Amino acid sequence: MGGLHPALQGLVTIIIGVGGCIGYFYFANQFLxxxxxxxxxxxAGRNINRANMIRPWLFLFPAIFALGLYLAYPVVATLRLSLIDNDTGAFVGLEHYAKLTGEAKFWxxxxxxLLWLIVVPALSTAFGLLAAQLTDRIAWGNLAKSLIFMPMAISFVGAGVIWKLVYEARPDGFEQIGVLNAIWTAMGGEPQNWLTIPLWNNFFLMIVLVWIQTGFAMVILSAALRGIPEETVEAAIVDGANPFQIFFKIKVPQIMSTIVVVWTTITLVVLKVFDIVFTMTNGQWETQVLANYMYDKLFRSFDTGMGSAAAMVIMLLVTPILVWNVYTARKEMR
Structure with a gap:
């Protein structure tokens, strides 16, 4: 397929993939x-019952196999690499984890x-909730929702490149092509290399993820707001409640479970954030995050032990939130 046009390659891949799935399910049924x-x-009766017991597992097998191959196996392999020496392969236990705690870059x-976890989910959820409430009250609400959701269609790398141009700085006396510096110099300030200012540069990076995730939060929370019974809102209006009281005391409590799901979902994204930091600062100027630290160890220093240990730390941080999300989702389905 190397000589085929990319569009034709994609079409052939879809045909083979869909055809393969249909073929698997058809022949699996026939065999069973x-x-x-x-x-x-x-x-006959006993065989039908046995076949019906096996059929779901037969259909689930491709998904289970793929999850095992691309999710479970890498986790086990990464755990093994974090416990052995890079060169000899000898078991060293928690030595790599101890080295992690001794590095300033890790801390x-x-x-x-932690700073990202405090700021990004809170702002994204708050802005998403605000946008969901306001866009439902204006005539051109659907257009506004489309514009707010649009950044979700941009990759993190693409968003990083866009915002790096926004923060671009040129020497004093030259025309500023960065929007932020253009505004800043127009107000009488001197051009600033925003991404090199410690602490503040982290917030400038967070703005990019907030910009992307606000659209996601808005869509989910808008659907939740639409699901609130009108009777409760009308009853509050009859009782003399003002718009702020209706929003914070009537609507928000009723969609609190959805807010928590949105918050935790964005938290998972934050814990794995890599592309934005890699594209905009590459972890320099005190902007290092765990995923970028892991990348540096694995693919720059070629220290598989330390890199794998960092990957396991990320997984340990993500797992409780993931379990909570699954628990919450199953609880709501009951």
Missing amino acids: DRVLYPAKGPD EAIRNN
């Missing part, structure tokens, strides 16, 4: 019903990740 447990003879990454 006609070869393994045929529905005929004296044991810088931890500190920055």
Whole structure:
């Protein structure tokens, strides 16, 4: 397929993939019903029951196999690499984890990740909730929602490049092509290299992720707001409640579970943030985060032990939130 046009390659891949899935499910059914447990003879009833018990697992097998190959196996392999020596392969236990705690860059990454966890989910959820409430009240609300959601269609790398241009700085006396510096110099200030200012540069990076995730939060919370029974709102209006009281005391409590899900989902994204930092600062100027730290260890220093240990730390931080999300989702389905 190397000589085919990319569009044709994509079409062929789709045909093969869809055709393969259809073929698998068809022949799996045929094998189960006609070869393994045929529905005929004296044991027909028992065979039908057995086939029906096996059928769901037969259909789930491709997904389970893919999850095992691309999710479970890498986790086990990464854990093994974090416990062995890079060169000899000898078991060293928690030695790599101990080295992590002795590196200033690791603690810088931890500190920055905590800062991201405090700021980004809170702002994204708050702005998303505000946008969901306001866009439902204006005539051109659907257009506004489309514009707010549009950044979700941009990759993190693309967003990083866009915002790096926004923060671009040229020497004093030259025309500023960066929007922020153009505004700043127009107000009488001197051009600033915003991404090199410690602490503040982290907030400038966070703005990019907030810009992207606000659209996601808005869509989910807008659907939740639309699901609130009108009777409760009308009853509050009859009782004399003002718009702020209706919003904070009637609507927000009723969609609190959705707000928590949105918050935790964005938190998962924050814990794995890499592309934005890599594109805009590459972890320099005290902007290091755990995923970028892991990348540096694995693919720049070629220290598989330390890099794998950092990856396991990220996984340990992500897992409780993921479990909570699954628990919450299953609880709501009951």
